Amino acid sequence: MKQIQVDVAIIGAGTAGMSAYRAALAHTPSVLVIEDGPYGTTCARVGCMPSKLLIAAAEAAHSVNRLAGHAKGFGVRAGPAQIDGVAVMQRVREERDRFVGFVTDAVEHWPAEHRLRGRAKFLDDQRLQIDAHSVVTAKRIVIATGSRPNVPTEWIQTAGDRLIVNDDVFAWADLPKSVAVLGAGVIALELAQALHRLGVRVRLYGRSERIGPLTDPALQALTRQIIVAELPVQMSAKDITLERDDNEVIVRAAGREARFDWVLAASGRQPNLQGLGLENTGLPLDPRGVPVFDRRSGQIGVSPVFIAGDVNAELEILHEAADEGRIAGDNAGRFPDVRVRPRRAPLAIVFSDPQIMIAGLSHAQLLRSGVGFESGTVSFEDQGRSRVMLKNQGALHLYAERGNGRLLGAEMIGPAAEHIGHLLAWSIQRGDTVQDMLDSPFYHPVIEEGLRTALRLLQRALHMGPPPVERCLDCGPGA
Numbered sequence: 483m484k485q486i487q488v489d490v491a492i493i494g495a496g497t498a499g500m501s502a503y504r505a506a507l508a509h510t511p512s513v514l515v516i517e518d519g520p521y522g523t524t525c526a527r528v529g530c531m532p533s534k535l536l537i538a539a540a541e542a543a544h545s546v547n548r549l550a551g552h553a554k555g556f557g558v559r560a561g562p563a564q565i566d567g568v569a570v571m572q573r574v575r576e577e578r579d580r581f582v583g584f585v586t587d588a589v590e591h592w593p594a595e596h597r598l599r600g601r602a603k604f605l606d607d608q609r610l611q612i613d614a615h616s617v618v619t620a621k622r623i624v625i626a627t628g629s630r631p632n633v634p635t636e637w638i639q640t641a642g643d644r645l646i647v648n649d650d651v652f653a654w655a656d657l658p659k660s661v662a663v664l665g666a667g668v669i670a671l672e673l674a675q676a677l678h679r680l681g682v683r684v685r686l687y688g689r690s691e692r693i694g695p696l697t698d699p700a701l702q703a704l705t706r707q708i709i710v711a712e713l714p715v716q717m718s719a720k721d722i723t724l725e726r727d728d729n730e731v732i733v734r735a736a737g738r739e740a741r742f743d744w745v746l747a748a749s750g751r752q753p754n755l756q757g758l759g760l761e762n763t764g765l766p767l768d769p770r771g772v773p774v775f776d777r778r779s780g781q782i783g784v785s786p787v788f789i790a791g792d793v794n795a796e797l798e799i800l801h802e803a804a805d806e807g808r809i810a811g812d813n814a815g816r817f818p819d820v821r822v823r824p825r826r827a828p829l830a831i832v833f834s835d836p837q838i839m840i841a842g843l844s845h846a847q848l849l850r851s852g853v854g855f856e857s858g859t860v861s862f863e864d865q866g867r868s869r870v871m872l873k874n875q876g877a878l879h880l881y882a883e884r885g886n887g888r889l890l891g892a893e894m895i896g897p898a899a900e901h902i903g904h905l906l907a908w909s910i911q912r913g914d915t916v917q918d919m920l921d922s923p924f925y926h927p928v929i930e931e932g933l934r935t936a937l938r939l940l941q942r943a944l945h946m947g948p949p950p951v952e953r954c955l956d957c958g959p960g961a
C-alpha cells in the first residue's frame with residue numbers, strides 16, 4: 483500500500499474540485515486531487531454543454547417548423563424541417579468532446595504528483611483509502627464529489643437497460659423514435675422539449691401538477707399552460723409503473739399506458755456521499771447524511787474538512803460549484819485562518835423555450851422569510867418587441883420589500899429570460915431599489931421595456947411612485 487502525505491487533498495476533479503485545486507495551490511504546493519471517474523467534469527461531459535448543444539439543434543428545427551406552420555408566421559415559408567438524427571448527435575458529441583478536451587488538457591498539465599486516480603474513502607478525519615492501492619494522509623481535505631441521478635430502484639429493475647439518465651442521451655449515435663421522460667424538473671423539461679422538437683415521440687410524466695422550478699402560483703400555472711400546449715405531458719402521475727416488453731418499455735400512469743423505446747429518468751439528483759466513509763469521521767451530518775457546513779467558508783463544523791459543489795446538496799448550478807470550490811480550496815490552503823466570503827445573488831435559468839428564470843429570492847422563499855413584499859408583473863403577450871419577434875409568450879413577476887423598495891427577487895417564463903435574469907440578479911446583489919432600476923436607461927424597442935412596465939407597477943404597489951401612465955408615450959409604441 484502506497485502511503486502519501488499532503489497538505490491538502492481534494493476528492494473529485496469536477497468544476498468544484500478544479501477550482502479548489504487552483505485556490506489551494508496559492509497557499510501550498512502540496513495539493514493532491516483524487517478522481518475516480520473520467521476527467522472533464524459533469525458540466526462539460528454530460529451536463530450543461532451537451533444539453534445546450536442538443537437544445538441548439540432543437541431550436542434550429544423549431545424555427546424551420548414554425549415557418550412551415552405559417553399560420554402565425556412572418557409570411558416567410560419553408561418546408562417542414564428534415565432532421566438527420568445521426569448528424570444532430572454527431573455535432574452534439576463532437577462539440578461536447580471539444581469542450582471536454584479543454585478541461586482534460588488543463589488537468590493533464592497539472593504536475594503528476596498533484597493527481598491520483600481512484601475512489602477515495604475516509605478511514606478517519608485525516609486519512610483516505612484510495613481503491614486498494616494508496617492511503618493518503620492530508621492535513622486538510624475538500625470534498626467535491628458532485629451528484630448523480632436519483633433513480634427509483636423499481637424503475638431500474640423493471641425497465642432494465644432501457645432505463646437511461648442524462649449521461650446516456652449524449653452518447654447516442656442517432657436520435658431514437660420514442661422516449662418517456664420521467665420527472666418534470668429542469669433536466670426533464672430541457673431534454674423533453676429538445677427531443678420533441680427534434681422529432682422524437684416524447685411524453686413527459688410529472689408526479690404532481692408542477693412543471694419546472696417556478697414557485698409563484700400564477701407563473702407555475704402559466705408554465706403548465708405553455709408547455710402542455712406544445713409537449714405531450716402526463717401530470718399528476720403519482721403511480722408510474724414500468725414493464726419491459728422486448729425492446730420497449732410500457733409506461734403506466736394515471737390510468738393510461740404507452741410504449742416507448744427508452745425511459746429517461748429525470749427524477750432529481752443526489753449528492754455523491756455514498757461509500758465515502760463519512761461514518762468513519764467525526765464530521766457533523768444532518769438527518770440526510772449531508773455534512774453540516776458554513777456556506778460562506780465551505781467549512782464542515784470546525785474541522786479541517788471543507789465541502790463544495792453539488793455534493794453539498796444546496797445549489798446544483800455550475801457557477802455556484804466553481805465559487806464554492808474556490809472558497810473551500812482557499813480555506814483548506816490557509817487553514818486554520820479560515821475566511822468567510824459573501825455569496826452572489828441567486829440566479830437559476832432553464833434553457834426551455836420560452837426560457838425560465840429565478841433571480842434573487844423565489845416567491846416561495848419570500849413567503850417563508852416573512853419579509854413584507856409587493857409584486858409588479860408584466861405579461862409578454864402584448865409587449866412590443868416580443869410581439870415583433872413572435873416571442874410574445876410568458877410573464878415576469880418582480881418582488882420588492884415594502885417600506886424601502888429594495889428589489890428582492892423575480893420569477894419569469896418568457897423571451898430572453900436568461901438576459902433579464904442577469905440584469906435582475908446584478909441589481910439584487912447591488913441592493914438596488916425599484917426607483918434605482920427605473921432611473922436606468924431602457925432602449926426602444928426592447929424586451930427590457932416589459933421589465934420597466936413591471937417595475938412601474940411594482941412602484942405603484944409599494945406606494946412609492948406616481949401611478950404609471952397607461953400606454954405611456956415616452957415608452958414608445960407597444961412598450
Ligand SMILES: Cc1cc2nc3c(=O)[nH]c(=O)nc-3n(C[C@H](O)[C@H](O)[C@H](O)COP(=O)(O)OP(=O)(O)OC[C@H]3O[C@@H](n4cnc5c(N)ncnc54)[C@H](O)[C@@H]3O)c2cc1C
Nearest residue numbers: 494496497498518519524529530602628791792798799800
Ligand atoms: C443534464 C444537466 C444539465 C445541466 N445544465 C446546467 C446548466 O445549463 N447550467 C448550470 O449552471 N448548471 C447545469 N447543470 C449543473 C452542473 O453541471 C453542476 O452543478 C456542476 O457540474 C457540479 O460540479 P461539481 O464539481 O460539484 O461535480 P462534478 O463535476 O460531477 O465533479 C465531481 C467529481 O467527483 C468524482 N468523484 C465522486 N466520488 C468520488 C470519490 N469517492 N473519489 C474520487 N472521485 C470521486 C466524480 O467522478 C466527478 O468527476 C447541469 C447538470 C446536468 C446533469
Ligand SMILES: NC(=O)c1ccc[n+]([C@@H]2O[C@H](COP(=O)([O-])OP(=O)(O)OC[C@H]3O[C@@H](n4cnc5c(N)ncnc54)[C@H](O)[C@@H]3O)[C@@H](O)[C@H]2O)c1
Nearest residue numbers: 665666667668669670689748749750751798799831832833
Ligand atoms: N439550466 C440549468 O441550469 C440546469 C439544467 C439541468 C440541470 N440543472 C441542475 O440540476 C439539478 C437537478 O435537475 P433535475 O431535473 O434532476 O431535478 P429537479 O429537482 O429539477 O426535478 C426533479 C423532478 O423529478 C420529479 N420526481 C422525483 N422523484 C420522482 C418519482 N419517484 N416519480 C416521478 N417523478 C419524480 C420531481 O417531482 C421533479 O419534477 C437542478 O436542480 C439544477 O440545479 C441545471
